[in-house]
Amino acid sequence: SGTVRSLAGNPGDSFLQERRKFVSQVALGLAAIPFLSLIYGMTKGKYNFKVRKQTIFFPDLPENFDGMTITQISDIHSGSFDDPDEISHAIDLINEQHSDIILFTGDIVNTHAEEMHKWVDTFKRIEMPAFGKYSVLGNHDYGEYVNWPSQQQKQKNFENIKDLHRQIDFKLLLNENIKLKKDGQEIALVGVENWGHNFKQAGDLAKASQGLTPQDFKVLMSHDPSHWEYEVKKSATNFHLTLSGHTHGLQFGIEIPGFFKWSPVQYVYKQWAGLYENMGRYIYVNRGFGFHAYPGRVGIWPEITVIELKKGAKAS
Secondary structure, eight states, X not given: OHHHHHHHOXXXXXXXXXXXXXXXXXXXXXXXXXXXXXXXXXXXXXXOOEEEEEEEEETTXXXXXXTOEEEEEOOOOGGGOOOHHHXXXXXXXXXXXOOSEEXXXXXOSSXXXXXXXXXXXXXXXXXXXXXXXXXXXXXXXXXXXXXXXXXXXXXXXXXXXXXXXXXXXXXXXXXXXXXXXETTEEEEEEEOXXXXXXXXXXXXXXXXXXXXXXXXXXXXXXXXXXXXXXXXXXXXXXXXEEEEXXXXXXXXXXXXXXXXXXXXXXXXXSSOSEEEEETTEEEEEOOOSSOOSSSSOBSSOOEEEEEEEEESSOOO
C-alpha cells in the first residue's frame, strides 16, 4: 500500500500545496492594497476636493450675524501643484459656496515666493464676498526649512511671500484684528502669525487682540492647532471660534463621516481634523487644500470648509 501511495501521490500534499498557493495569493493581494492606495493618492486622491459643512451654535453670537457663512481654506502649498485644471475646479467649488467671508489659514507656499507666481491668476478668481477675504501666515511662509545665502535674501523672500496675499486680493492679518460690522452690530476677526508648540512662535495673541474685551464675539485665525491647545482655549480674552490647518491629517488615514476617524497624526496633535470643543470654545481644523512631502492623499482628502454661525444653544 505504501508503494501505491507513492505512485499515486499523497492527497494531503496536494491540499497543502493548494493552501500555500492560496495564502500566498492572499498575502500578495493584501500587500498590494497599501501600494495601490499610495498610487491612487498620488494620481487622484490629492485633488479629490471635498466641501465639508459645519454648523456651530453660540448663545452670544450677535443676532445680525445669525446664519453668517465662512469658507475656510488652508495649506495651499502652491509649490506642490502639478494640474492647473484640478486647481481651477477647486476654485470653482469655493465660489459655488457663496459664503459671506473667505478665510485662508496659512502656508501659501512650501518655501519660496516664486512657487505661487504661476497660480496667482487662478486664485484671484476667488470671488470677493460681502465681508471680504482675509488670511494669516503658516510655518512654511517664513522660509525656515532651507539654508539661505544671506539673511537679506531670506527676508526678501518673506516680504515677497507676504505680498502674495495682496496679489490674490486677500488681506493678510499680522497679529491684528478687524471688526466686521452689520446693521449696527459687530464681531471681531483676529489673525495671528504662526504659533506652533514645536514650530515658529511669531504669533502674539495679546497684540492681536488689543482693544477687544472678553464679551466681544471673536473668530481667530491661527495656522497651527497646537496654539489653541496651549494658549487660546484657556485665554481670558475668550476666543469663541478658532480656525486652523497645518496638520493635513498627515494626508493619510481613514474617515467614515460621523462614525470613525483615524490618522497617525492624532498621536501628535490632539486637534487634527474637524471640529473640537472645550467649555463652549471651538476650534475647527481644516484638512488642507494642497499637499506637501508625500505628493498625494490617502483617506484624508483636500478640504474646503463651510462653517455656518448660528445663534442659540448647542443642538443636543
